[in-house]
Amino acid sequence: FPEFIREIRGNTSIWIERKLVGSTLVNRLADADRLLADRACEIIKDQKKITVGRVTLGEVSVPCAIYVKRYNVFSLRQRLVSPFIMSGALRALHGATVLRRCNILSAVPLAAIERRYWGVLTKSFFISEEITGGKTVDAYWRDDLQFLPGAAGVRQRRDFLVRLGQLFQILHGHEIYHNDLKDANILAAPKQQATAFFLLDLEGVRQYVRLSKKRRLKNLVQLHRTLGRYLRGPDKLVVLKHYLGNSFAERRIRRQWIKNILRQSDRLNRAKAASAQIAVNDFTGL
Numbered sequence: 644f645p646e647f648i649r650e651i652r653g654n655t656s657i658w659i660e661r662k663l664v665g666s667t668l669v670n671r672l673a674d675a676d677r678l679l680a681d682r683a684c685e686i687i688k689d690q691k692k693i694t695v696g697r698v699t700l701g702e703v704s705v706p707c708a709i710y711v712k713r714y715n716v717f718s719l720r721q722r723l724v725s726p727f728i729m730s731g732a733l734r735a736l737h738g739a740t741v742l743r744r745c746n747i748l749s750a751v752p753l754a755a756i757e758r759r760y761w762g763v764l765t766k767s768f769f770i771s772e773e774i775t776g777g778k779t780v781d782a783y784w785r786d787d788l789q790f791l792p793g794a795a796g797v798r799q800r801r802d803f804l805v806r807l808g809q810l811f812q813i814l815h816g817h818e819i820y821h822n823d824l825k826d827a828n829i830l831a832a833p834k835q836q837a838t839a840f841f842l843l844d845l846e847g848v849r850q851y852v853r854l855s856k857k858r859r860l861k862n863l864v865q866l867h868r869t870l871g872r873y874l875r876g877p878d879k880l881v882v883l884k885h886y887l888g889n890s891f892a893e894r895r896i897r898r899q900w901i902k903n904i905l906r907q908s909d910r911l912n913r914a915k916a917a918s919a920q921i922a923v924n925d926f927t928g929l
Contacts (some may be wrong), residue, residue: 655674730845745819808886825866
């Protein structure tokens with residue numbers, strides 16, 4: 644990570660953006676749990692695997708608000724393999740580096756933190772700037788675009804769908820794969836009279852020598868099963884057209900992609916419904 648400097652504080656390693664070296668933020672990152680425990684911190688997500696908080700800092704050298712994502716090591720298996728793998732925070736930093744190299748937008752990373760004892764990872768943190776005015780693409784579509792009246796509304800919705808299809812095309816054109824590319828992991832934000840897209844959950848980003856069709860299809864299925872719930876058929880075709888580019892004009896190729904997306908989506912939806920029914924039965928004892 645050429646733009647980051649590693650600093651060690653006891654059992655904690657901090658990879659900090661060069662411009663922040665020597666700032667008061669570094670000392671606070673040595674115990675990043677305190678950022679999440681701060682009364683000014685708004686907890687966005689609190690799950691077994693991860694905790695995400697938004698906190699406003701007073702330091703002049705950092706943005707007004709930052710996001711702190713903590714990756715929890717909660718199982719014995721994770722602890723056993725942790726000396727041999729990168730932490731979630733370093734994987735996220737690696738993903739941000741891959742995207743930046745390809746001029747694909749994401750939340751600007753500020754730091755990655757690992758806490759290890761004798762090589763065993765206990766937890767890690769990824770710190771990034773807030774994306775001002777950003778909304779998940781499903782919320783942006785529902786709140787800002789879906790009911791815009793007149794020709795201007797039609798134009799803005801189409802521009803949004805075109806850019807979304809192009810985002811996936813650019814990602815896959817660079818052989819980049821995001822293992823959870825659902826609507827909640829893509830932020831939309833106004834930028835210079837257009838819509839810009841930013842990727843989140845960067846620990847799942849990898850760049851391959853050659854990205855398989857299976858992984859390409861999986862990303863399209865993830866979008867179809869999430870944002871697709873709010874789109875009409877013609878809207879989905881706009882996204883696919885600008886993803887496939889010139890290949891969209893070939894009827895056989897176009898129909899095969901549509902068929903595969905629908906088939907895979909249906910299979911996953913049925914599996915999810917069956918799993919939910921099993922959970923209900925277990926809960927009720929039926």
